[in-house]
Amino acid sequence: MKLLNDDVENYRTGVGLLAIHSAISLNDAITVGLTGKRKTYQDHARAARELERTCSSNRISDKKGVDHLKWLLAHKNDVAYQGEPLDDASVKMAVDKAQRFSAWAYNCFEEVLRGV
Amino acid sequence: MAYRPVLSPEQQQGRAKNAVADLLFRQLIVPKIFFDAHWPSRRSRVDVLAVDRSGSGELHAAEVKRGRDLNTEVADLIARLSQIPAHFRYLALFDNPKNTRPRSEMLYSPDGIGRIGIIEVREDPLGNLDARISVQPERFKLDSSVYKMVDRFTASYPANREVRP
Numbered sequence: 001m002k003l004l005n006d007d008v009e010n011y012r013t014g015v016g017l018l019a020i021h022s023a024i025s026l027n028d029a030i031t032v033g034l035t036g037k038r039k040t041y042q043d044h045a046r047a048a049r050e051l052e053r054t055c056s057s058n059r060i061s062d063k064k065g066v067d068h069l070k071w072l073l074a075h076k077n078d079v080a081y082q083g084e085p086l087d088d089a090s091v092k093m094a095v096d097k098a099q100r101f102s103a104w105a106y107n108c109f110e111e112v113l114r115g116v
Numbered sequence: 117m118a119y120r121p122v123l124s125p126e127q128q129q130g131r132a133k134n135a136v137a138d139l140l141f142r143q144l145i146v147p148k149i150f151f152d153a154h155w156p157s158r159r160s161r162v163d164v165l166a167v168d169r170s171g172s173g174e175l176h177a178a179e180v181k182r183g184r185d186l187n188t189e190v191a192d193l194i195a196r197l198s199q200i201p202a203h204f205r206y207l208a209l210f211d212n213p214k215n216t217r218p219r220s221e222m223l224y225s226p227d228g229i230g231r232i233g234i235i236e237v238r239e240d241p242l243g244n245l246d247a248r249i250s251v252q253p254e255r256f257k258l259d260s261s262v263y264k265m266v267d268r269f270t271a272s273y274p275a276n277r278e279v280r281p
Contacts (some may be wrong), residue, residue, distance in 0.1 A: 099279045100279060100281050101281075102145060102146045102169070105277065106171065107170050107171070107172075110171075114172050
């Protein structure tokens with residue numbers, strides 16, 4: 001994502017997709033690390049709700065990361081299927097949200113994600 | 117020819133450290149970066165220390181040196197880098213018109229697991245700095261207890277550069 005982001009002009013859709021999928025994968029890693037099971041959802045919004053529940057059950061009060069994930073999931077269909085390419089602001093926002101989600105996840109689930 | 121301001125050695129050193137931090141920030145995943153880090157103890161100091169994955173990942177340590185001064189101090193520098201507990205270690209060279217480098221065999225760990233990487237920091241005619249890895253580092257072997265030290269370190273010192281959640 002970072003490498004392609006140096007050439008947004010040519011890879012804007014790729015950057016957006018990688019931002020979203022990196023967050024989905026990291027969220028999966030949290031779930032697998034905590035429960036040993038990988039969950040699949042038809043409705044991506046459920047993944048965010050599940051993460052919110054995971055935070056509550058692990059007494060994590062800082063839920064900023066859930067908001068970042070929600071934003072990314074809400075834009076998944078737009079990024080993946082819309083005919084028009086994303087504008088610069090949307091790509092920048094997707095990268096920003098993905099990086100903030102990663103930082104939050106590694107801070108809040110450090111033990112689970114260490115080594116991932 | 118572009119006007120070039122005359123900067124003090126400390127300013128030049130600071131710019132080079134910043135360029136190295138930029139490089140590590142781009143290469144790593146949401147790292148926490150510390151300048152002049154007291155790592156691994158209060159008495160020691162590393163020019164640039166980056167801890168990958170927001171403080172939970174591997175350690176990258178870089179010492180920044182003017183290339184033109186390298187010959188006189190190279191053995192000391194390599195010895196110092198060898199003592200720093202970091203998975204990846206770099207010697208960053210700037211202001212290096214003769215492209216001086218340490219002898220390649222000096223960069224390797226005695227047990228063969230780990231090689232110090234070389235970063236070249238170059239300034240273009242407009243005064244822009246660019247840091248690139250010219251010798252890829254190889255990962256050093258560290259005990260997992262280093263992560264407890266890292267946790268204490270990141271809890272004690274605020275990062276100079278990080279992605280805020």
